[in-house]
Amino acid sequence: MGQKGTATRARILTATQELVETGGYFGAGLNRVVAVSGAPRGSLYFHFPDGKDQLVAESIRQAGQATGAAFEGLAESSTSVAEFAEGVLLHLGDRLEESGWHKGCPVATVALEMAGSSDTLQQACSEVYTSWTTALRAQLEGRRDADDLAVTILALIEGALLLAKAHRSREPLDRVTRQLATLLR
């Protein structure tokens, strides 16, 4: 793959990621992807021959990896799991509010929309969530209920993010943050 090809592919993926993040699977219409990325229509099917599902699946995986890396960084600068989780909620809250209540979890919307109907996308979503859970679990090493706790914290974050978007308010995030201490007591 030449340099130009690689570049267009990346641009398409980034544009898709952006659109999926704010509008889910159906918010990322291919016309819009083409418009935002500046790539021509045909290139889309040259780089992603399996069509939209492949495109969205890859963009989700990429977003998952990026988010995972960001959390990794946050984890290193935290002295406890509670501090880390609070940092995550703070960061996600900032992002959500600054984007005008558009950008929540890059995976959740697609998961709810498509997990029931597309195996490709269900698998992609599942994998991203698993990787996040694993990363979280690693920080809970030594606790008896580490596995349960990791899933619970992730559920809490996802749920809080959903409620915040629904209410267009940080309140749910703040309330959940306060309760985190109890959970991790």
Add this chain to the structure above:
Amino acid sequence: MGQKGTATRARILTATQELVETGGYFGAGLNRVVAVSGAPRGSLYFHFPDGKDQLVAESIRQAGQATGAAFEGLAESSTSVAEFAEGVLLHLGDRLEESGWHKGCPVATVALEMAGSSDTLQQACSEVYTSWTTALRAQLEGRRDADDLAVTILALIEGALLLAKAHRSREPLDRVTRQLATLLR
């Protein structure tokens, strides 16, 4: 409104609710609504003159009320908040699995899809979540952190349901159920 009119209106709403529950806003295409409900296309805009947003908003409110009522019943037969929350998770898990991992929260998908772009739907989702939170809060009377806790429990349920759908597995629900005891210690 005559009897027949009321009946068709109800059929349309039920069909929409069904479709929204499994496929979100975009899963409930008007063609499909018409097909499932058996109502003719014209009746749709007779009963819901403001179009799809009105239709979906009403169907969400109806689903919210129905779910709220179901939880009310579950609450009466529970001796503690923990027992109630566990019952809710169990019930939702059954529903999700029995529907082939289709029917999760009837509000969440639309909230994530549309809260950022449609005021009508954002408001409807927000109201349903508020009503559920209020109901939950009522069961926590006497606790210092009742407000925070009510939101946290709802977030936990919504998050667990999302993860369960993404993984097509009850595991997240089970893990969260186990951790609920800690949270409500």
Add this chain to the structure above:
DNA sequence: CCTTCTTAATAGATCGGTCTACATATTTTT
């Protein structure tokens, strides 16, 4: 040269929404 990649026209389906004609109740008038 020849693979890699771009370009734009286009197909065919489906989308939400509108329209007019028609049927069925309900009320009003005589």
Add this chain to the structure above:
DNA sequence: AAAAATATGTAGACCGATCTATTAAGAAGG
């Protein structure tokens, strides 16, 4: 009580826009 007038609801063809996907031809770059 019969007939006429009005309101209520049904029925489905139809509109332009948008959707994902395909195609054939040409440009760029190794």
